[in-house]
Amino acid sequence: MNIGEAARRSGVSAKMIRHYETQGLVRPQRLANGYRDYAEADLAVLRFIRHARALAFPLEDVRKLLALWGDRNRASADVRRIALAHVAALESKAQAMQAMAASLRHLAAHCHGDARPDCPILDELEKSS
Amino acid sequence: MNIGEAARRSGVSAKMIRHYETQGLVRPQRLANGYRDYAEADLAVLRFIRHARALAFPLEDVRKLLALWGDRNRASADVRRIALAHVAALESKAQAMQAMAASLRHLAAHCHGDARPDCPILDELEKSS
DNA sequence: CTTGACCTTCCCATTGTGGGAATCCCCATC
DNA sequence: GATGGGGATTCCCACAATGGGAAGGTCAAG
Structure with a gap:
């Protein structure tokens, strides 16, 4: 075809x-x-x-x-090994992303979100460390 | 410098x-x-x-x-909007990855992981649907 | 024989990062 | 003054996976 x-x-x-x-x-x-x-x-x-x-x-x-x-x-063990290594990679990335999301959410929660310029999100990004 | x-x-x-x-x-x-x-x-x-x-x-x-x-x-609202949109994107991707990891883990749990060729992981990937 | 749908290959763009080459610059040492 | 090392410059290429699109060949129906 x-x-x-x-x-x-x-x-x-x-x-x-x-x-x-x-x-x-x-x-x-x-x-x-x-x-x-x-x-x-x-x-x-x-x-x-x-x-x-x-x-x-x-x-x-x-x-x-x-x-x-x-x-x-x-051997099914070979397939399993590949799959589990992939699972570990997926979970590791997912956790990293959720950690980033959580800290951003935390910052956003302390940001007024109104017309005032004060913003902890930018304050955090600005830090010299 | x-x-x-x-x-x-x-x-x-x-x-x-x-x-x-x-x-x-x-x-x-x-x-x-x-x-x-x-x-x-x-x-x-x-x-x-x-x-x-x-x-x-x-x-x-x-x-x-x-x-x-x-x-x-x-306005801090502008920063907040960008950050929260990013948080949503991060969490969405993280959830997708964890869902994939979970289903793979489930499959792997039913895979003997020994020398036998039977493997539900491959069986799943093989499905025609 | 034309038209339209399909196929072929090839190039380009994405996103963010790095490798490496060719070339140039600056400074210190002999 | 020549030389050498370390740094700077630009430009091209690569990754992974996917899509867009151009230029051209092919097939089948009208």
Whole structure:
């Protein structure tokens, strides 16, 4: 099938499908006219990528997971390790963001938020330390 | 002072100081030899930027905050609005990441993590929906 | 045979940061 | 005065993932 149909059926944009191909994640056949030709197996790969990306797995992780996915002799421990490392990264970033949000919220709570110029938010950003 | 000293004293790399200049956030004098010349006021600006970036304010927000910072007649409400919008963005992203982490953790909890190939994580990513 | 929808590749932009090259400048030492 | 080291300048490239868009080839229906 065409890239357009593959995009529709996989939920991945044609643009990104081509990109994933340059990254070696999917390898469609080529027709005589140069058009890419996707099989059902390629669709499954594209959907796999979409799900993994929806969980914010970096493409590098997706590559490893795809390799494990296709490996009949894989050990589930390998998949688990990648997933848990990703979980740790996600939680670490999420916590950092929430910490920033919390301190900003705290500052904003002490900011009048009216027409007066006094503002602890700017005071904090201004500190020389 | 030189860009090197400004970098040391502000905690912002020389590379980034130049970048912020291209973005119009800081405007040092130029000496006859073409070297940038930073005043104490420039240092304060650089530190302000560093603090704002540490709170993950996008440069576009930093630009607005700097303008308000320098405006003696600013209304604190303006600062507050920018900060709270940023807080909302941070919390939204943090929640999305934690949701992803949670669902992955859930999947990983049901993955043996041994030498067997069965793995609910891959099963999930494989789904056609 | 034209038209419109689709495909191809290639370049550019994003955001914020860093690496590195080529070139120039300043100061100190021999 | 020459040389050397450390710093300055600008410019290009890279990252990760995604999208926009141009210039051109292809196919199918009218």
